[in-house]
Amino acid sequence: MTASDTAPLMIRMEAVDKHFGQLHVLKDVNLQVPKGQVVVVLGPSGSGKSTLCRAINRLEPIDSGVIEIDGKPLPAEGKELARLRAEVGMVFQSFNLFAHKTIAENVLLAPVKVRKQPVAEARKTAMELLERVGIANQAQKYPAQLSGGQQQRAAIARALAMRPKVMLFDEPTSALDPEMVQEVLDVMTTLASEGMTMLVVTHEMGFARKAANRVIFMSDGEIVEDSAPDEFFTAPKSGRAKDFLGKIL
Ligand code: ADP
Numbered sequence: 001m002t003a004s005d006t007a008p009l010m011i012r013m014e015a016v017d018k019h020f021g022q023l024h025v026l027k028d029v030n031l032q033v034p035k036g037q038v039v040v041v042l043g044p045s046g047s048g049k050s051t052l053c054r055a056i057n058r059l060e061p062i063d064s065g066v067i068e069i070d071g072k073p074l075p076a077e078g079k080e081l082a083r084l085r086a087e088v089g090m091v092f093q094s095f096n097l098f099a100h101k102t103i104a105e106n107v108l109l110a111p112v113k114v115r116k117q118p119v120a121e122a123r124k125t126a127m128e129l130l131e132r133v134g135i136a137n138q139a140q141k142y143p144a145q146l147s148g149g150q151q152q153r154a155a156i157a158r159a160l161a162m163r164p165k166v167m168l169f170d171e172p173t174s175a176l177d178p179e180m181v182q183e184v185l186d187v188m189t190t191l192a193s194e195g196m197t198m199l200v201v202t203h204e205m206g207f208a209r210k211a212a213n214r215v216i217f218m219s220d221g222e223i224v225e226d227s228a229p230d231e232f233f234t235a236p237k238s239g240r241a242k243d244f245l246g247k248i249l
């Protein structure tokens with residue numbers, strides 16, 4: 001047994017089902033992520049990876065089942081939901097920064113508006129976070145003036161500014177030019193090594209091998225495999241995972 005087997009759970013999903021019309025996109029999903037664990041989610045396009053992430057912070061409502069973050073069920077709406085969303089940071093493929101605000105403003109906006117932090121304090125935290133992701137010198141620029149890699153690092157800093165308990169990444173490097181992928185993965189690897197609980201949808205196998213404690217493989221809305229990265233990459237159990245690995249490796 002490893003330490004994380006006994007750690008309290010950060011994410012608990014039990015018997016989660018979700019349809020889009022006739023399409024059954026999450027099928028009886030059961031997932032327990034202990035605090036501090038880094039889980040990489042793999043699977044073919046359309047297998048439900050984004051829906052899984054979005055369900056976890058309730059950007060998508062689920063049909064049935066239970067989702068708990070840090071021992072508390074997901075609230076349906078209102079103030080409680082806003083609070084929960086603040087605890088679950090999310091970084092998307094498209095960086096979704098506010099185009100008409102500077103990088104620093106992007107990072108301090110939610111702490112000021114949602115957490116009611118004094119502006120001066122939020123600005124100080126924002127600068128520390130931008131330092132951490134290596135773009136403090138870009139703080140006064142607008143998103144369009146930054147490279148894709150820098151924008152994505154700003155998006156990570158913005159999510160961290162809310163002091164989330166868990167971070168969800170949905171293909172954070174898929175929209176980037178190849179030379180910018182590593183700078184974003186490096187920030188994520190550091191975050192992982194600092195003990196952040198992370199769920200990462202990515203096709204970056206180097207990251208999965210280096211930073212993940214666990215790999216989940218989804219196919220057709222189901223978690224088909226759930227194993228240690230080494231085990232998954234060297235000896236996938238299911239035919240579907242073997243097929244998938246054959247195509248991407
Ligand atoms: P993945 O991220 O693994 O590519 P998604 O979770 O985005 O998969 O999608 C799973 C399935 O649900 C796909 O068939 C997709 O077309 C469908 N889907 C996703 N979002 C919606 C939506 N808002 N309305 C209808 N169908 C959707």
Ligand code: MG
Pocket residue numbers: 049050051170
């Ligand atoms: Mg997706």
